Amino acid sequence: MDVEKAVEFVRRKGNEKEIERLDCILEDRKAETRFVEELMRLQNYDGGFPLDMGKGKPSALMPSGFVLRQMDDFNMLQSDIAKKVASFFFAVQEEDGSWNESEAILAYNPPPWMNPKDVRVRILSTAYVGFWLAKLGYSKDGRVKEACGFLARHRKENGALEGFRHTTWIGVSLFAMVHGKGNAATREGLEYLAGIAEDQWAPSQIAWLLWCLGSAKFPKDNRFMKHFLNILLKNQNPNGSFTSEDGPEFSVNATLEAMKVHRCFGFL
Numbered sequence: 001m002d003v004e005k006a007v008e009f010v011r012r013k014g015n016e017k018e019i020e021r022l023d024c025i026l027e028d029r030k031a032e033t034r035f036v037e038e039l040m041r042l043q044n045y046d047g048g049f050p051l052d053m054g055k056g057k058p059s060a061l062m063p064s065g066f067v068l069r070q071m072d073d074f075n076m077l078q079s080d081i082a083k084k085v086a087s088f089f090f091a092v093q094e095e096d097g098s099w100n101e102s103e104a105i106l107a108y109n110p111p112p113w114m115n116p117k118d119v120r121v122r123i124l125s126t127a128y129v130g131f132w133l134a135k136l137g138y139s140k141d142g143r144v145k146e147a148c149g150f151l152a153r154h155r156k157e158n159g160a161l162e163g164f165r166h167t168t169w170i171g172v173s174l175f176a177m178v179h180g181k182g183n184a185a186t187r188e189g190l191e192y193l194a195g196i197a198e199d200q201w202a203p204s205q206i207a208w209l210l211w212c213l214g215s216a217k218f219p220k221d222n223r224f225m226k227h228f229l230n231i232l233l234k235n236q237n238p239n240g241s242f243t244s245e246d247g248p249e250f251s252v253n254a255t256l257e258a259m260k261v262h263r264c265f266g267f268l
Helices: 003-013 016-027 033-042 061-073 080-091 103-108 119-138 142-152 165-179 184-194 203-215 223-233 248-264
Strands: none
Touching: 003 016, 003 248, 016 061, 016 248, 033 061, 033 080, 061 080, 061 119, 080 119, 119 142, 119 165, 119 203, 142 165, 142 184, 165 184, 165 203, 184 223, 203 223, 203 248, 223 248
16 A cells, blocks of 8 residues: 555545544554543543534444444443443343344434334344444443354355355454454355456445454464455555545544554554
């Protein structure tokens, strides 16, 4: 990766918070207090974060996980904010070990990937919340293991998890943290992902996948890591950015995610 060009792109195109994320990634420091206080003001009484980060809206799983991603950028995953999010996650876990978005958000017309009436959303939410709880230190907690059990019941013969592609790489990382890298669900899921043609990936997806696997302590010389790192590195744009699956307005975030991958594997 041309890190200098990536840094230049973020500084030129990023907003104040994105530039702060960049500096925290580069300097391995905690964020300035004002950025954390901004998040604290948004956090609901139950510990979750509101849909669309809109003050007064009901707590939702995906925004809460998004805040944890920011706190990770800020090197503050041990903060009270993160601890309250973990408490929120455990409080809303279903009896079968899964998580699903609350139907209270339906009144706000959530995007399809957050519709609680879609079983794919339940599977994605379970992988996503389980991943974050494992990353926060709860990988041996029985409730997180129950989430893995739920996901195992939704594995397909080709190794993928039912639903969205994102679910598989998040779930694979969760399985690795809870049951080990040699676990069949981990291995078979990675084989499935590695079999997807390179031109079917957006760089932002590859960056997210690599960061998840890095969180599960996969080394950079692992054959799957080498495969995906190769795809990421050869898809940096001439201006230093990386393309986002969500459109040009998210290029800065995609570039930050790629830089997080480099930090995760000791390149920065």
